[in-house]
Amino acid sequence: MKTQRILSGMRPTGRLHLGHYTGALENWVERQNETLADGSRAYETYFLVADYHSLTTSLDTSPLDQNSIEMVTDWLAAGIDPEKSPVFRQSRIKEHTELFLIFSMLITASRLERNPTLKDQIRDLNMDAITYGHLGYPVLQAADILLYKGNTVPVGEDQIPHVEITREIARRFNNQYQHPGTGSVFEEPEPKITRFSRLVGLDGTAKMSKSLGNTILLGDTEEEITAKMRKAVTDTEKLRKNDPGRPEVCAVFSYHKRFTRSQDIDEIEKECRSGALGCVDCKKRCVDSIIRELAPLHEKRAFYADKPGLVRQILEDGEQRARERAQATMREVREAMRLG
Incomplete structure (x- = not known):
């Protein structure tokens, strides 16, 4: 197996929460550090702040x-x-917009309108009108991926339609234009289905969202985590400590399943169902589990939070390296198209 190349990104929404950590960041770090049998890296990874x-x-x-x-x-x-x-x-990296423009000529508006993810966004955001840019954001995503010759795309099931649009665009470009020296410019990237561990919100809603105020942030202090967990929704039918509980409907237990040591989860579930474990004590044990896992992260975060200049330098260095890769791709594109 040869080294694969991955580009992943997030929109810059500020401080991240536990849902981002379990749903994406853990997977990113795992792919970044994965090695092949010969010790070489399994994946060459690029991580994008998707401000456009x-x-x-x-x-x-x-x-x-x-x-x-x-x-x-x-x-x-x-x-x-x-x-x-x-x-x-x-x-x-201005090459993102250049390749986006070229790719936008290779796909029809009607094809983009059939994108099921777009339909879901329009519904969820209660949008009564859609801009050209929003309609075409899967095309910009295709440019993001293919600009770095990404050939593996880690996604959940709901993002498969976006990968298919990227594959269609790569195929259309290769059918229309061939590089005089290397032939096809782009590989059609393959989706890598990842089971994203989505956390419910503290209020019991389907997912954590800062707009709903139901999150635990990665940078929250122990006191802040404790205060937030104290308000977390539990089984509404378990009113007193000795009442039998239903862990399957409790938001706190869903966090236990992710952050508490596996050897302790069965005991917590059994004691909850019997009524031996009250919600106050259950929440305290959950807080302890979360704090234990986040302790190394908090230490590193404190280091970087005190050095915003270093974070900017890391971005500028990454941008120089990414720009070199992007410029090389665009030279191939222009040579294949006989433009520029």
Whole structure:
């Protein structure tokens, strides 16, 4: 097996929460550090601050700079190694928009309108109108991936339609244009289905969301985690300590399943069902588990949070490395197209 190349990214929304950690960051760090039998890296990884993508839902750019620094601080704290993985802002690499423009000529509006993920977003955001940029954001995603010759895309099931659009665009480009020396410019990337561990919100809703105020942030102190967990929704039918509980409907137990040591989970479930474990004590044990896992992350986060200049330098270094890769790809594209 040869080394594969991955590009992943997030919109810069500022400080990240446990849902981001279990749903994406853990997977990123695992792929970054995975090795082949001969000791070489299994994946060459690039991590993107998707600030252009933020414009599809908000035109206010004033928070993007600080949000990017906060988000990258959390990435570094979680284990992203900038020596292995260039970390960079999308808007600092102008080749993203150039390739996006070219790719936008290779796909129809009707094809993009059939994208089921777009339909879900329109419904969830209660949008009564959609911009050209929002309609075309899967095309920008295709440019993001293919600009770095990404050939593996780690996604959940719901993101498969985006990967298929990327594959269609790569195929269409290769059918239309061939490089005089190397032939096809792009590989069609393969989706790598990843079971993202999505955490429910503290209020019991389907997922953590800062807009709903139901999150535990990666940088929260022990006191803040304790205070937030104290308000977390439990089994509404378990009113007193001795009442039997239903762990399967309890938000706190879903956190136990992720953060508590496996040898303790069966005991917690049994004591909850019997009524021997009250919700107050259950929450305290859950807080202890979360704090234990986040302790190394908190230490690294404190280091980077005190050095925003270092975080900016890491971004600038990543942007230089990413720019070199992007410029090489665009030279191939222009030579294949006989443009520029």
